[in-house]
Amino acid sequence: MRIATWNINSLRLRMPMLSKVVKALSPDIMCLQEIKVEDDLFPLHDIQGLGFEHVLFRGMKSYNGVAILSRVPLIEMRKHLWCGKDDCRHLGAELPDGTEIHNFYVPAGGDIPDPEQNDKFAHKLAFVEEMAEWFREKEPANRILLGDLNIAPLETDVWSHKQLLKIVSHTAVEINALSKVMASKNWVDAVREIFPPEENLYSWWSYRNRTWPGSDRGRRLDHIWVTPALVEKIKDAKIFREARGWKRPSDHAPVMVDLDIS
DNA sequence: ATGGTGGAAGGTCCA
Numbered sequence: 326m327r328i329a330t331w332n333i334n335s336l337r338l339r340m341p342m343l344s345k346v347v348k349a350l351s352p353d354i355m356c357l358q359e360i361k362v363e364d365d366l367f368p369l370h371d372i373q374g375l376g377f378e379h380v381l382f383r384g385m386k387s388y389n390g391v392a393i394l395s396r397v398p399l400i401e402m403r404k405h406l407w408c409g410k411d412d413c414r415h416l417g418a419e420l421p422d423g424t425e426i427h428n429f430y431v432p433a434g435g436d437i438p439d440p441e442q443n444d445k446f447a448h449k450l451a452f453v454e455e456m457a458e459w460f461r462e463k464e465p466a467n468r469i470l471l472g473d474l475n476i477a478p479l480e481t482d483v484w485s486h487k488q489l490l491k492i493v494s495h496t497a498v499e500i501n502a503l504s505k506v507m508a509s510k511n512w513v514d515a516v517r518e519i520f521p522p523e524e525n526l527y528s529w530w531s532y533r534n535r536t537w538p539g540s541d542r543g544r545r546l547d548h549i550w551v552t553p554a555l556v557e558k559i560k561d562a563k564i565f566r567e568a569r570g571w572k573r574p575s576d577h578a579p580v581m582v583d584l585d586i587s
Numbered sequence: 588a589t590g591g592t593g594g595a596a597g598g599t600c601c602a
Binding site for chain 1: 591592593596600
């Protein structure tokens with residue numbers, strides 16, 4: 326089963342690009358973030374036309390929003406209000422074999438990496454802490470956790486570890502919080518099972534850097550994790566950076582893994 | 588130290 330995640334940054338604007346990505350990668354399950362469309366306006370018919378019969382979405386006007394597009398049936402999990410907010414940052418579903426898939430859009434966190442000065446950073450830290458707590462309390466199961474986690478944990482997940490230490494997405498406090506999520510169910514970074522940690526690997530490149538891709542000042546903000554029993558099922562992984570070079574792209578590239586599950 | 592660009596809006600807010 327091929328499972329992909331992509332922060333599409335407006336689903337309606339980039340429907341044609343989604344079609345290209347789906348044709349290129351043929352994912353069985355495509356998880357999206359920042360769809361930026363309220364549920365009444367979700368382009369369900371067009372999505373089904375791409376071959377996804379089973380579609381879950383949770384959207385709001387202008388901001389955030391997540392969706393799971395699938396060729397296999399999904400059972401939607403009960404909604405959880407992360408940080409007490411109903412802001413469309415998570416969708417959980419059960420696959421036919423009982424594996425759970427969790428699609429997250431973690432708050433970006435603003436510019437100042439200090440929760441005292443910056444409410445958005447405080448929200449990000451609280452959200453990630455809550456993820457750790459939430460998964461810790463869950464019963465054992467095979468699970469996939471993926472999405473735009475807005476944190477680049479490894480030195481090789483950013484173009485310059487030294488220059489980004491005080492930049493939101495690569496600060497020690499965020500990486501520490503993310504490591505607690507990882508410990509909550511002994512999650513394994515599936516993409517790093519294929520691409521060794523020594524290798525630079527990015528999934529996002531700022532719109533503000535006009536020299537892309539020459540300078541390659543990227544960060545790996547988008548992740549796919551699995552619980553330990555699924556590790557031996559990981560067959561391949563890929564970051565489809567070609568899509569970042571298309572005209573009017575999302576600032577994120579799709580990330581995918583092949584898992585030997587049904 | 589600063590500002591750079593893009594999306595949804597139709598204000599600015601958010602990334």
